């Protein structure tokens with residue numbers, strides 16, 4: 001796997017900065033987080049799994065409150081199995097493990113485990129405004145999203161809209177487009193966000209650092 005030939009520090013070297021920004025602001029966006037070759041390999045793997053029909057309609061909530069509600073969220077997902085990661089997923093998992101350690105060192109959030117799924121938003125799909133931490137079970141502490149599309153034009157929509165509370169009580173928002181290799185990290189209980197309707201297939205990996213073992 002030649003993406004492993006990249007600078008051995010990459011992207012581990014960035015993780016301390018990511019943790020610092022999360023500590024300061026509760027969120028951070030990093031462009032070019034992973035090398036292009038690694039992003040391409042992940043995209044290819046996801047495309048193959050999609051072609052095999054392994055993605056399912058995503059739901060909302062957990063346990064008894066779990067429901068598939070396409071009027072709220074219309075993406076399709078495939079959960080990674082931490083016991084059966086592919087070699088590529090293994091590399092991603094290791095990166096996230098390092099990030100978890102750096103976040104714990106800086107932010108004292110007591111992160112213990114990681115869960116993650118591939119996501120595909122078909123044209124016309126979206127995810128309405130929400131928080132990632134479930135109301136019933138609160139183990140999701142930090143959200144991490146890595147975008148995989150090769151190209152993204154703003155005209156294709158599909159931005160991640162993040163909402164901020166201004167000091168004057170007035171809410172503002174910022175839109176971030178899903179440019180390939182861009183990483184977004186934020187506090188799952190605090191950052192309200194939504195995925196605006198996309199006009200083309202939008203591909204990503206979403207993960208959550210949890211404060212429990214599963």
Ligand SMILES: O=C(O)CCC(=O)C(=O)O
Pocket residue numbers: 119127132145159160193194195204206
């Ligand atoms: O893909 C994104 O930009 C956000 C996805 C999201 O909000 C979620 O899966 O909870």
Ligand SMILES: [Fe+2]
Pocket residue numbers: 130131132193
């Ligand atoms: Fe979310």
